[in-house]
Amino acid sequence: MSPLSGAELAELVDGLAGLPYGGEAVDQRTHALQTGWFAACAGADDELLLAAVLHDIGRAKPVRAAYPGLPHEHAGAEFARHRLSERIAWVISAHVPAKRYLVATDRDYAALLSPASVASLRRQGGPMAEPELADFRAQPLAEQAVLVRRWDDSAKDPDGPTLALAGVLSAHQRWAV
Template identity: 70%
Template structure:
């Protein structure tokens, strides 16, 4: 099944009102803020889509399709099916990227919200030296780190957001370039 722009819009808009783990924003605002950060950073359309959809595994339709996977892995499966392997890897790695940053950036932990600190424990805590080396060896590791940082910053109820039509334009350009 091919992802249409209408289905993508419904998926993103369907995140409205979904709680985001005790944060001050809902899942839709969080997604669109992360996408805004990617666009402001000059990310290509694929990276903007990966940033916007990094938590799409929390959407009910995606959860229903991959019920036994954590959100980052079900989101990656969605992206693999509908976008690309690069987007899938970045989405899959946004949780490990938090573990990576805690292990490699002395001040990163202080930037985490209380909810993110709590989830870090469930996610395995800081990476080991071996895990850091494996993560860094991937060609898209730094993009996953960027998405992680945008994820951490995309929690402001009054912050800027990418508009749905901008997400759809990125999607159209991405499809046209494939």
């Protein structure tokens, strides 16, 4: 499969508009662009910024259609693996385990979760336990997945700032060269 073009990226992100985000006050597009805004503010490199914006892309209609039956993080990772990069794919695949990791290792983290995120945590397996904790920590990109997870958790404000789509496309263009 060919690399993802800027036009395809814009279509994917725009296609998230109006798509519900599991009981949250924002739609999937706003959530993606808010997550990207947090990534940009933190100084993320272009590839990590793309992973942040696309962490839930497995919920997009064309991605769900291409990878039916997979949890959103795995569908998104497969999409990214074929159209973007292995790094983006791994971070996308690990943003759910990163939540489970943080609940197990940061005593203040669980209190930050929205009610919808608490409910999905139960479906996702709850807090990690050993040896899963050690396995997650040992991954070279684990800290990047944790960053995306924290940005993800902060990106649920209907009045919050968002990264302009032009900023996402600029990051993609710089990264793709």
